[in-house]
Amino acid sequence: MGAPMALNLERAGYLQAVWNRTPGRTQFPAQRIVDSPVTLAERCRLILLSVSRDADVLAILEALLPGLQPGSTVIDTSTVAARTAVAAAQQAAKRQCAFLDCPVSGGVEGAQRGTLSMMVGGARADLDRVRPMLECLSTTITHIGPVGSGQSAKAVNQLMAAGINHAVTEALAFGQALGLDMDQVRKAVGEGAAANWFLEHRGASMLQGDFRPGFRLALHHKDLEIVRAMARDCHLPMLEQTLLEYQRLLDAGEGDQDISVLYKSKVGRV
Secondary structure: OHHHHHHHHHHOOOOOOEOOOOHHHOOOOHHHEOOOHHHHHHHOOEEEEOOOOHHHHHHHHHHHHHHOOOOOEEEEOOOOOHHHHHHHHHHHHOOOOEEEEOOEEOHHHHHHHOOEEEEEEOOHHHHHHHHHHHOOOEEEEEEEEOOOHHHHHHHHHHHHHHHHHHHHHHHHHHHHHOOOOHHHHHHHHOOOOOOOHHHHHHHHHHHOOOOOOOOEHHHHHHHHHHHHHHHOOOOOHHHHHHHHHHHHHHHOOOOOOEHHHHHHHHOOOO
């Protein structure tokens, strides 16, 4: 997700520097690549993070701190716990810097096209100041509330995505069990009340047995564990069922496949 977002910033003329924990995967001109988070922070007043896990966010922010200039803004587009966003904001405040938690939805396709939906936690004034840059990445930028609320909204999104994944994969497996022409079924239901992003973007590929990742199952499993931790006393049976089925797929070595690989576990069981 980070690479296509950085490319969109580059096209718009905003990108000044890039740092990646895995240098060989940084596909930018040499003059854009810096050797450390400190150098990045010294060069840039607006810094975007895109990593996988809570510990990564806090570790990278800690590494940025010595170079952060007062008045800078740090934006985290990762999906992490709300409490992690609050902790990161506290770290940024040590250097008189603003922090926004800005998780995104829309998949790799949305990141490439600059059409992501962004859920923002933090001060509205801080968001308004950086909104022109964020509009290079997202067509929908919604201020949810204070720091952490963007991540809470993303938890709602990820839980909803789990339900959609279940519904689409199970329904397509059911249609296959009925002996239907599933390409025709997919086209028909995709124009009716059951239409949704997942069916449109993953329906054809899963029916063809193509599970190349747009959103890796292991990452969605991680996100749903965050939802479980946030849920406390909430009763979320669909969450527990998804985690159970995802764990079976992880145990089978399917963690790096797209979440539509859930279809494989439905075929023959409906």
